[in-house]
Amino acid sequence: MSKTVLVNVRTFAAGVDVTGVSNKIELSSEVEVKKTTNHGSGGWDEVVGGLGSAELAGEGQWEAGDVTKVDDGAWAGLGGLAPWTVSANNAANVGDLAYFMQAMRGDYKMFDAVGEVAPWTSTAKSSWPLVRGQFAHPPGTARTATGTGTGLNLGAVAAGKRLYASLHVLSVAGTATPTITARVESSVDNTFGAATTRATFAAATAVGGQVLRTDGTAYTDTWWRIAWTISGTTPSFLFAAALGIR
Template sequence: MAEILKNVRLFNGGVDLTGRTNKVEPQAEAEDRDVTTFGSYDPATDKIWKEVMAGTKSAKLTASGFWEAGDPSKVDDALWAALGGVGAWTACPRGAAVGDTAYVMGAMQGQYQLLGGQGEVAPWAAAWSSTSPLARGVLLHPPGLARTATGTGTSVLHVAVPAGGELVAALHVLSVAGTGSPSLAVKIQSDDATGFPSPTERVAFTTATAVGGEARRVAGANTDTYYRASWTITGTGPSFLFVVSLGVSA
């Protein structure tokens, strides 16, 4: 069934771009390398068909919307500062609740285009190129739920990581409040049962003390199929808004 895009969420680094974005397009590809030989000849038809195998894989993401500036959470401030840098992004086609589908990647922002004609709503557009695999996965922590104390998230059923595959994970710290140097240490755990009787740490992000983002990748194989986020929060009166996403790339 065809689907109308109406609740797409986009997170880049430590910024939620959703409210100023109206188009986002991830793209993944594998180079086709010619491996045609004399053995590719079919004597029954007296024909030879080209044979190929997958070469280097890559991914790109383009996004665009309406320009806004004035503080670090705005499109212009965030994308101008990030130009040429490597960061994390997460795109969610159907909303950003725990368990929703997410596409996750570490990427380099190589393009930023802004402004337009007189009298028009000011536009922006940007493009990112992969520095890690593009992975299809799930959201493990939603953007709108403030955390003020150490805890663990909801168990989410996903897929095992095959041999040669990778876990690709992203953390987006959207806001930080509190005194006494508040800090947030986020990990991703896995288990073979939803109740997590014997959790295994799979990903450990750098402890965050400010708004920002980070992408991590971990090589498989891993037979666990349940995942959750866990976090340790310190400081006086701390409060964090953050997003955690996880995907598997073959």
């Protein structure tokens, strides 16, 4: 991606797509600098990395009234952990760059002076690492039956690394308890002829978000995808998902 002016930052917070009600999104990460300077350092400071952290700060226009609105989502998530996934200037197509993390929404501010467009501001602080990965499922494609997503060549997972995944269920329709159970599969190549399930999200029947990761086991498979099982009567789901290795 070349130099760009930010005009279409896609942001998903748990089960809310805040893209259309946000006008500023800032994502930051840092690692603590810990000094290890000693008498053998030759007169120069020596440092090592300490604890890492990340934060997302956003603001925009206030809306309320159902679980897909920013105010409803903020109140439901205040003080709790949820996945946050952000892209830069794209429509969140499969393979688009994604940054995501599990984070706690630590604050929420709303409203302003008379005559102003009602605003909101909020921040979320990471509980897991900030992951740089790719979208594995686009938010605008409705799914009505069990299926599999497009494979991504993310590479092998080395020892001590993990495969991370975020899932944002943005809308649910149908009767007889429509349910979606998403999972992460891997394969040695893009055919997924012998796909292996590496992690499974909890079954979802309502708008919301989940994030998961593998247990630190090394995997030589280099291709990864999202797959899902859908049940219920006339079910339909809109969801976004991202995968990454860190």
